[in-house]
Amino acid sequence: MDLLRSLPLGLYLEQPVTWLHRLDPRVKMAWLMSILVTPILASPEWRFFLVLLLLVLTLSARVPLRVWRQQMGWLLLLSGLVLLLTMVMPDGLVVAQQPRLPSPAEISQLTEPFETLPPLPQPTGYQYVIYDRWPITITQRSLELGIRISTLLFTLIYGTNLFLLTTAPEEITAALEDVMAPLRWFKLPVTEIALTVTLALRFIPLVLEEVQNLVRSVQTRAINWKKLGFRGSAQVWLQVVERLLENLLMRAEQIAAAMAVRGFTSPDEHKVEWHRFVLRAWDWFALGLLAVFWWARLVWGGEA
Known part of the structure; x- marks a missing residue:
């Protein structure tokens, strides 16, 4: 089935068995939900950190290049295009504003012209408009919005795909059943x-x-x-x-x-029973790293 082998997303990698395959699916599900939730109200630095984290996980697991090269390339291209398009798009509605100072023609009609004051020095080097060359205008708002959308798109798609790549379908459903076990109290x-x-x-x-x-x-x-x-x-x-x-x-x-x-x-x-879930030493270690991950998100990853 050539179509199944050529699909870039959602395939399960049976061989080689990486260290991500050996992790408990419940632990991987907890990490996946954390990666998908923590970008909410996060700083741009944290969003870039999540992208780098997914790349490090892929390389450390030694996933074959033929498996993730195509999907990584297309996904990076898509995220880059979204970033560029969002940066050059207007960051708000065009609103006609009334100038606070009179026009030069009105000033010339006055009997006593206003005294022109020298420009005051700015306390910081902050500029809202980063680049302004017609017809391209990049502002702080458009740049931040582009980073948000592009990194969120990459994290959402590639994080989910990496989970599906290293977790068998039976393990996913068995983990879901184990996680939803308390819902039996509500007769579900x-x-x-x-x-x-x-x-x-x-x-x-x-x-x-x-x-x-x-x-x-x-x-x-x-x-x-x-x-x-x-x-x-x-x-x-x-x-x-x-x-x-x-x-x-x-x-x-x-x-x-x-x-x-x-x-x-x-x-x-x-x-x-396809799988018997037992938390081993590396599973507890991954849960410990997950706690550190959430601590870093709460301390450093929030918006300024």
Whole structure:
């Protein structure tokens, strides 16, 4: 399945097994939520630190270059474009303001002209407008907004992708079930939710495989799209989409039949333990670093 191998995001790396693979999925989930939450109301220095932290984690885990080179390149390019576009965009609404001082023409009409005062020295070197060359104007506000959006975009996408890259789907769902265990007190079907998430994650490769097979079947027929026109092309793609839905429903029915044949009636009665979660020494060490991480965010990472 070439489409599955060429997807840049959301793949699980089975080999080689890195130290991120060996961490408890609950610990990795706690780190992921911390990385996604701490940029809120954080300083630009902290946001750059999160980007650097994700890069250091990728390099220290020795993730193969072929795995993250493509996605890292496209993501850095996207974040850079967002940063540049946000910097040069206006940082507010254009509002017509009334000048506080009279115009030169009004001053000339006065009998006693105002005495011009020399410019006062500024106490600091702060300037709101950083760069002003028509038609580009970069201000402190636009630069800060560009840093916020670009770093948040990179952290959100790459942090989640690194978690999916080093955590198996079964581990994710089992960790979710373990984290949501207190919700059983409110009569919520936690096990059913975990089973649904597991089946959804396992169904995604089947969807991609069906899409790839239908696209290849259309390509092998050498259809002359120019001769068909817009209406004919739309009818062909509607038939392809209809066939895709039929194949997916057939796959879902086959999965349901396979579960029924094996006597599966409910998740609580036929629960399969894929993983037994035990916090080891390196897991406790990672939790200790997480506490230091939050302490640094509260002390140094807040907005000035």
